[in-house]
Amino acid sequence: MTTSTMPAPLRLGDLEVPVPVVLAPMAGVTNAAFRQLCAEQGAGLYVCEMITSRGIVEGDRSSLAMLTFSGVETVRSVQLYGIDPDTIGRAVAILCDEHGVQHVDLNFGCPVPKVTRKGGGAALPWKAGLLGRILTSAVAAAEPYGVPVTMKTRKGIDDDHLTFLDAGRVAEDTGCAAIALHGRTAVQHYSGQADWAAIGELKAATSIPVLGNGDIWEAGDAVAMMEQTGCDGVVVGRGCLGRPWLFRDLAAALTGQEVLTTPTLGEVAAVMRRHAELLGGWLGEERGCIEFRKHVAWYLKGFAAGSAVRSRLGTVSSYAALDALLAELDPREPFPVSELGRPRGRQGTPKRVVVPEGWLDSREVDGALDPAAEDATSGG
Structure with a gap:
């Protein structure tokens, strides 16, 4: 399989990713060993497991232990999560200054109830003002180090409370280098099909790079997503579980080369x-x-x-x-060819999203969020 038009390298500020493929952080999976395994297969950007900003600022031992990088990781990339602009800014500065991090991604896509019921995760972008303050703080903290800041989000809480287009505008206005969109709402969790059309809508609505995420099970899916949506790159999560060679196939497909046969x-x-x-x-x-x-x-x-x-x-x-x-x-x-193109990892069914009382009444938030909203549960 080849593609007629090779995509341009992914540019995140001054950082260039030759093959526009990003490994999505997955808790308990994308540690330094798995990232090295994937990097040995093909070029791309391999992001560390998600870490909370509070854990970094408070010097939590388990959080700092996650900041382990293999020798083949030419770019130290970390996904950070937080709810307080000041703490986020301090965490970004620590990552850049003390740990040599060269790319920071902020996660606003987690649909887990214990996070959303406190206003965190996929519920947070509904509060556009708070989202803007968090991104502004992160970008300002990273700027002296020349480190690009990106964000990841979902379509919204549910189909009646979509936030992705507003999030794209906020990301652009605050100086983010890119935004990644998982084409599902929080209600969907990992069920059903990802809405690639929403990724195309976001790409048309913003001038910063847009990365598409959702239902990339084979290299051909990445090619199709980029052709259909015009997105600048793809984020791959569950599709590489037990299949790190998917990055070899992605690198081949996205550079116009023939994808190798499946392994024995x-x-x-x-x-x-x-x-x-x-x-x-x-x-x-x-x-x-x-x-x-x-x-x-x-x-x-x-x-x-x-x-x-x-x-x-x-x-x-x-x-x-x-x-x-x-x-x-x-x-x-x-x-087993029967496994090609089939979902891997968690799927489940749609689930009701619990948010704080009165959360949906306004796009602004008064005061600080409950600290319990900053939980290390990753997702998105």
Whole structure:
């Protein structure tokens, strides 16, 4: 598969991403090991797991531990979440000054009830003034370091309370380098289909780069999204679960090259071993293998590997045990074509979005939000 027109590199301020593909932060998944695994497959921008601004400012040990980057990450990119403009600004300055971060993304897309019921996550863009103050503070803090600030959001809370076009205008007015849109509302969570038309609407309504997110399961989906919406790049999340080679395919498709054939089970097993090795290098062999367990089902999805082998792979705690089990897999088994183009990871059904009482009565907010709205639950 090739594309007739190659997209331009993605420009975020002075930062250039040759292949306009961004790895979406996913809690418990996109740690330094997984980002390196993806980066070894193809060019792009690989964003660290989401961290709360409060955690950075208060020097929370677990938050700071997430600021680990592999040697192949030429750009240190972090997704930050917060609800207080001052705290956001202080966190951005710390990231740039003390941790060498070169790109900061702000997440306003989380649909999780414990976050939205306090006015955070996907509920926050409804308060356009607060959104503007947060972005202004972040951009001002990053400016002395020449670090671009971007934001990610959803279409809105529900179809009656859409916020994405207003968010695009606010992002543009406050000096954001780009805005990413997940083409779903908070009510949808991860169910149904992403609305790519909304991404096209946002692109037509703003002069800053727009990144599209939602339902990119194969390289051809990224090509189709960019052709249909005119967006400047894509953000990939669930589609790469158990399939880090998707970034190889994306790089090929978006630079006019032929996409390689799908891997055999033997080739998948080699990637699995590399993933566990990278996790072990970061966490130690035993902890790395334990952390790897969650990825087994994603890697083997659709393959005919026996339940006994799958079950034992979910209990490995050493490289030797992992190697022995991987050796039991049939290396010649072809990739299950039935899995191509199918959703991966969480899906679920639409869910009612709970917001603070009176939240929808006005686009402005009086006073400060409940600190509980700044929760480390990522999503969007």
